[in-house]
Structure formats: C-alpha cells, structure tokens
Amino acid sequence: MTTTLTSHRSRPPAQPSTLKAKRLPAYASPAIAVAALLVAAALVLGTGVGGPVLVVVVGALLYLAGLFAAATRVEGRRSARDRAWSALIHSAFVLAVLPLASVVWTLVSKGVERLDGNFFGTSMNNIGARDPQGGAYHAIVGTLQQVGIATLITVPLGILCAIYIVEYGRGRFAFTIRFFVDVMTGIPSIVSGLFILAFWVLIVSPVFNDGRPGFSGFAAALALAVLMLPTVVRSTEEMLRLVPAPLREGAYALGVAKWKTILRVVLPTALPGIVTGVMLAVARAAGETAPVLLVAGGGAAINFNPFENNQSSLALYVYQQAGDASKYAPARAWTAALTLVALVLILTIAAKLLARRNRLSR
Amino acid sequence: MAKRVDATNVTAYYGGFKAIEDINLTVEPKTVTALIGPSGCGKSTFLRSINRMHEVLPGARVEGSLTIDGQNIYDRDVDVTAVRRTIGMVFQRPNPFPTMSIFDNVVAGLRLNGVKRKSVLAETAEKALRSANLWDEVKDRLAKPGAGLSGGQQQRLCIARTIAVEPQVVLMDEPCSALDPISTLAIEDLMFQLKDKFTIIIVTHNMQQAARVSDRTAFFSIEKTGDPGRLIEYDNTQKIFSNPAQKKTEDYITGRFG
Numbered sequence: 166m167t168t169t170l171t172s173h174r175s176r177p178p179a180q181p182s183t184l185k186a187k188r189l190p191a192y193a194s195p196a197i198a199v200a201a202l203l204v205a206a207a208l209v210l211g212t213g214v215g216g217p218v219l220v221v222v223v224g225a226l227l228y229l230a231g232l233f234a235a236a237t238r239v240e241g242r243r244s245a246r247d248r249a250w251s252a253l254i255h256s257a258f259v260l261a262v263l264p265l266a267s268v269v270w271t272l273v274s275k276g277v278e279r280l281d282g283n284f285f286g287t288s289m290n291n292i293g294a295r296d297p298q299g300g301a302y303h304a305i306v307g308t309l310q311q312v313g314i315a316t317l318i319t320v321p322l323g324i325l326c327a328i329y330i331v332e333y334g335r336g337r338f339a340f341t342i343r344f345f346v347d348v349m350t351g352i353p354s355i356v357s358g359l360f361i362l363a364f365w366v367l368i369v370s371p372v373f374n375d376g377r378p379g380f381s382g383f384a385a386a387l388a389l390a391v392l393m394l395p396t397v398v399r400s401t402e403e404m405l406r407l408v409p410a411p412l413r414e415g416a417y418a419l420g421v422a423k424w425k426t427i428l429r430v431v432l433p434t435a436l437p438g439i440v441t442g443v444m445l446a447v448a449r450a451a452g453e454t455a456p457v458l459l460v461a462g463g464g465a466a467i468n469f470n471p472f473e474n475n476q477s478s479l480a481l482y483v484y485q486q487a488g489d490a491s492k493y494a495p496a497r498a499w500t501a502a503l504t505l506v507a508l509v510l511i512l513t514i515a516a517k518l519l520a521r522r523n524r525l526s527r
Numbered sequence: 528m529a530k531r532v533d534a535t536n537v538t539a540y541y542g543g544f545k546a547i548e549d550i551n552l553t554v555e556p557k558t559v560t561a562l563i564g565p566s567g568c569g570k571s572t573f574l575r576s577i578n579r580m581h582e583v584l585p586g587a588r589v590e591g592s593l594t595i596d597g598q599n600i601y602d603r604d605v606d607v608t609a610v611r612r613t614i615g616m617v618f619q620r621p622n623p624f625p626t627m628s629i630f631d632n633v634v635a636g637l638r639l640n641g642v643k644r645k646s647v648l649a650e651t652a653e654k655a656l657r658s659a660n661l662w663d664e665v666k667d668r669l670a671k672p673g674a675g676l677s678g679g680q681q682q683r684l685c686i687a688r689t690i691a692v693e694p695q696v697v698l699m700d701e702p703c704s705a706l707d708p709i710s711t712l713a714i715e716d717l718m719f720q721l722k723d724k725f726t727i728i729i730v731t732h733n734m735q736q737a738a739r740v741s742d743r744t745a746f747f748s749i750e751k752t753g754d755p756g757r758l759i760e761y762d763n764t765q766k767i768f769s770n771p772a773q774k775k776t777e778d779y780i781t782g783r784f785g
C-alpha cells in the first residue's frame with residue numbers, strides 16, 4: 166500500500182476522487198478587505214507617515230496578500246493563484262476607471278455653475294473683466310464648423326485612401342503611402358498648425374484676399390484635417406482587412422464588378438468599425454487648441470463665416486478663460502469644457518446609432 | 528441555356544507554384560460532373576479557374592484555354608464579370624452577405640448589376656428560393672438577416688443567390704461539407720432538379736455523394752507533395768466506381784490510397 170502510494174508520486178496526479186472542493190465562505194473576501202483596511206489605517210495613521218491615499222494602497226496590498234494566504238490554506242495553491250490574479254485584474258480595472266470617474270465628476274460639479282441660457286446664447290463680445298455674464302456661443306459655432314468641415318474633407322479622402330491601400334495598392338507606391346500615413350500619425354498638432362499657417366494662411370489665401378493673410382475657421386479645419394486623416398485611414402484600413410475574403414469572392418462570383426463589390430458589400434460590412442475610427446478622429450480634433458489658436462486666431466465675437474476672419478473654438482475658449490484674470494472666467498472655462506465633452510459624446514452616440522440602423526437588427 | 532465546358536491544357540499557378548498541370552476535360556451541357564481526389568490535388572484550383580475566380584488571388588494565373596460553347600473565357604477581350612454571371616459558384620462555407628436581408632441576399636446579383644424594378648426582383652427572389660427548396664422556410668422572414676439562418680439554410684440561400692442570376696454553369700466546391708445529412712440530402716435533391724437547366728460541376732470528398740449525384744466523374748491526383756495535380760481518369764460515374772481503368776483511381780475509390 167505504502168509502496169504504491171510513493172510510486173504514484175512521480176506520475177501525473179491521480180484523478181480526484183470527488184469533484185467537490187473546499188471553498189472560502191462568501192463573507193471571507195469582504196471580511197479580509199475590511200480587516201486589511203483597518204490594519205492599514207492603524208499602521209499608516211498611527212505612525213503618521215501618510216494620508217488616506219496611502220491607507221488605501223497599503224490596504225489593497227494587505228488584502229491581496231491576506232486573500233492569497235487564506236485561499237492557499239483553505240482551497241489550495243491553484244485556486245489561490247486564480248483568486249490573486251482575478252483580484253489584480255479587478256484592481257487594475259478600478260485604477261483605470263478612477264481617474265475617468267474623477268474627471269467626469271470634477272467637470273460636472275464645476276461646470277454646472279454657468280450651465281445657463283446666457284452661456285449658450287451669448288459670445289464674449291464686449292464682456293469686461295467685471296461682467297459675470299458672457300458665454301461660449303461663438304466658440305460652439307466655431308468648433309462645430311471647423312470640425313464639421315475637417316470631417317467633410319477627411320472622411321471621403323481617408324476612406325478612399327484606405328480602399329486604395331487595401332484593395333488596389335500593390336508594390337512600392339502603396340507601400341510609400343502607407344509609410345507616410347504612419348509618419349503622419351505622429352505629427353504633433355502644433356506642427357500641423359504651423360504647416361497650415363505657413364502654407365495656407367500666409368501663402369495661398371493672400372492670393373484671394375488682396376494680399377492679406379487669411380486667418381479663418383477654414384484654415385483651422387485644414388489643420389484639423391491633417392491631424393484626422395491618418396487616424397481615419399489607419400482605422401478604415403484595419404476594418405477593411407477584417408472583412409472576410411469569401412464575402413468579396415461571393416460577390417465576384419455573382420458577376421459584380423470590383424468597385425461595386427467594395428461599395429455595396431465590403432464597406433457596409435466594415436461600416437460600424439469605420440464609424441468608430443472616424444469618431445475617434447473627430448474627438449481628437451474637437452479637443453485641439455494649438456492649431457486653432459495659430460490659424461483661426463480666436464476672437465470674442467460670433468462669426469458664422471468660416472472662410473473669413475477669426476473664429477474661436479471650445480478648446481481654445483477653455484484655454485483662454487482658464488488663463489483669464491477675471492474672477493468669472495474659471496467658471497466659464499469649466500462649463501465650456503463640460504460642453505465640449507458632452508458635444509463629442511452626443512456626436513459619437515448619434516454616429517453609432519446611425520451606423521447601427523444601417524445594419525440589420527439581429 | 529446550359530453550356531458545354533471545354534478545358535484544354537489548363538495549367539494554374541500560385542505565384543511560382545504550379546498547382547495543376549495540363550488538365551483536359553469536356554463537360555457536357557445539363558450534366559452533373561463530380562471532381563474527386565485527395566486533398567491538395569488541385570480540385571478547387573481547377574474549379575476556380577473555370578469562372579476566372581483563380582486570378583482574384585495575388586500572383587495567381589492560368590494558362591491554357593477554357594471554352595464555354597466555343598468561346599474562350601481567357602481571351603483578352605472577354606469581360607470577367609460577364610463570365611462570372613454565366614458561370615456561377617457556390618462555396619464550401621456558406622457566405623451570405625451579413626449586412627443584407629434574406630431577400631436582398633437572393634437578389635444581390637441582380638441588384639448590384641443594375642436591376643431596379645421591384646416586381647422583377649420579387650419574382651426572381653421567389654423563383655430562386657423555390658428552386659433552392661428554401662421558399663417555405665423563409666417566406667415569412669424575407670426581411671430578416673441572411674446570417675440568422677442555419678448553416679444548411681444559409682448554403683441553400685447561397686445556391687438561390689447563385690441561380691437567381693440565371694447562370695448556365697454552376698460550380699460547387701464541397702457545398703455540403705459543413706452540413707448535416709438532411710441538409711446534404713436536400714442539396715443533392717436540388718442538384719437533380721437543377722440539372723434540367725444548368726450544367727453542374729461539383730467538388731466532393733464524399734464518394735457516395737459523387738456516385739449518387741453525378742453523371743460523370745473526374746479523378747485528380749498528385750504524385751507527391753509539391754508536384755502539380757493532374758487529371759488521372761475521367762469517365763462515366765458508373766464506370767469509375769465499378770470498373771476504373773486506372774489502378775490509382777481504384778486505390779483511391781476503395782480507400783487504399785497512399
């Protein structure tokens with residue numbers, strides 16, 4: 166009997182005689198968490214080395230260690246490791262969400278102060294340092310027009326470019342285009358702004374403008390388009406590559422021409438992903454300050470014409486109000502920031518709903 | 528309607544790799560021809576070169592001549608889309624268009640080629656679905672997505688989609704390999720009916736299926752890996768399965784291959 170047992174040691178473990186295993190009771194995990202926090206509080210606050218943040222950190226570490234030890238004793242090593250990993254992953258998730266929640270909370274709590282009709286109905290024209298009034302109407306108009314024009318330029322260009330790369334591009338030329346799109350992804354926004362300033366504002370537009378430099382919302386849109394293009398191209402490219410080859414072949418086998426297959430079969434299949442990529446680009450562009458400052462110049466008054474004279478944008482407005490000496494400015498900056506986030510959120514949701522309506526309901 | 532297919536010295540490459548060599552074979556109109564042979568011997572490659580689907584892959588090309596009622600489909604002035612409309616194809620895995628409803632899937636070939644009249648589309652859809660034995664199962668859910676059907680229904684949907692453009696030759700590459708026996712039977716029945724109108728060429732690994740559905744059988748094989756596939760024997764199905772001329776064919780059919 167003893168001999169057989171020892172000889173089994175070196176072999177793979179025998180089949181378990183029962184499928185049941187000892188489990189930690191359900192209250193164990195919260196109990197360990199509370200105990201860990203208490204111990205951590207006593208340690209940290211008692212010795213006076215740190216504040217509540219350190220208590221949470223030490224408490225989390227103690228909790229992980231305690232859970233691992235308890236699980237090892239009751240459930241065995243494998244299950245203990247499983248618990249430790251899942252606890253780690255959960256804490257990583259919490260760590261990732263905490264800053265986000267904190268940002269949203271700060272934005273909302275500070276932004277509600279000026280969330281009124283006046284803010285959305287007036288500009289900063291003739292608003293002095295002592296005026297509590299003043300709003301972001303002009304900035305909202307600017308953001309919508311600039312991002313709108315940039316999107317109108319980028320989406321067709323980016324999607325066509327991606328289609329070329331994926332479906333038609335062979336050899337050196339396509340490779341070169343891909344390479345430059347990759348390089349463009351890394352262009353800092355200030356560089357794109359400078360490029361448009363030098364190229365469009367100071368050289369091209371004076372030709373139509375009696376020799377005066379043409380600062381305008383359109384110039385800002387061009388700068389934003391330079392920033393959006395690589396994002397749109399790359400994400401569309403990835404989505405087109407994900408469309409399975411048998412789908413294309415299915416259409417070819419029906420005698421459908423290649424361009425029509427792309428237009429009617431490949432693009433609709435990839436549409437939800439493409440929309441996501443475009444919205445990422447839109448969100449990035451809506452938040453850019455530097456290029457707008459450089460080539461649209463900002464401005465306090467409402468300007469509905471994106472092709473002439475200065476325009477502002479929400480991001481630029483936030484930047485200017487945050488640095489303004491007036492005691493009413495910070496509240497305006499917060500509300501404008503909240504407006505910007507809400508705007509991007511609404512646009513994203515609307516775009517996704519539209520894309521989904523095009524697909525069939527499952 | 529149905530047409531004769533004539534392959535003369537067809538050789539196909541994937542880049543530098545020669546996958547099939549010197550295939551000579553004639554398929555009579557309104558017959559079912561089965562292509563059998565071990566895996567990798569080039570059945571799919573040959574089938575795909577019959578409707579010029581082979582060249583879709585980068586670097587793939589075909590030599591030799593393939594004629595449909597005397598017209599070489601590899602001539603320079605031939606329109607590829609016209610060839611593919613004349614010679615339809617059903618794939619191994621059902622591939623309905625995921626963004627389209629059942630109805631839209633069936634009429635995709637017509638609609639994407641410019642047919643717009645609602646009445647024509649509706650009529651064709653019903654006719655094609657009836658011929659594919661699918662009408663009764665889907666007539667109440669034509670607006671539902673095609674991808675929501677079962678595998679066997681999806682495959683019949685793809686067959687309906689193919690015959691909706693009224694091709695003259697239908698190529699099928701292992702159309703039943705992903706299907707259960709009942710769906711398989713349904714599709715075999717379908718082939719019997721379609722034979723009245725179309726010329727059918729089918730690749731199959733299932734000997735019984737080849738014996739059941741086909742009039743003539745072509746046996747392909749390779750010497751060893753890396754060699755091009757060749758046509759070993761081509762004859763009436765009965766002859767191939769009862770008294771093949773070649774030793775290789777007999778070995779393969781009786782399961783003594785390799």
Ligand SMILES: Nc1ncnc2c1ncn2[C@@H]1O[C@H](COP(=O)(O)OP(=O)(O)OP(=O)(O)O)[C@@H](O)[C@H]1O
Binds near residue numbers: 565569570571584
């Ligand atoms: N896309 C491809 N690129 C390169 N070689 C390929 C490609 N497709 C097939 N081949 C090669 O061509 C030869 C014939 O392949 P094919 O798919 O025609 O065989 P098959 O007879 O249909 O096999 P199966 O019964 O497994 O489907 C094989 O050696 C295969 O490796």
Ligand SMILES: [Mg+2]
Binds near residue numbers: 570571572700730
């Ligand atoms: Mg095959």
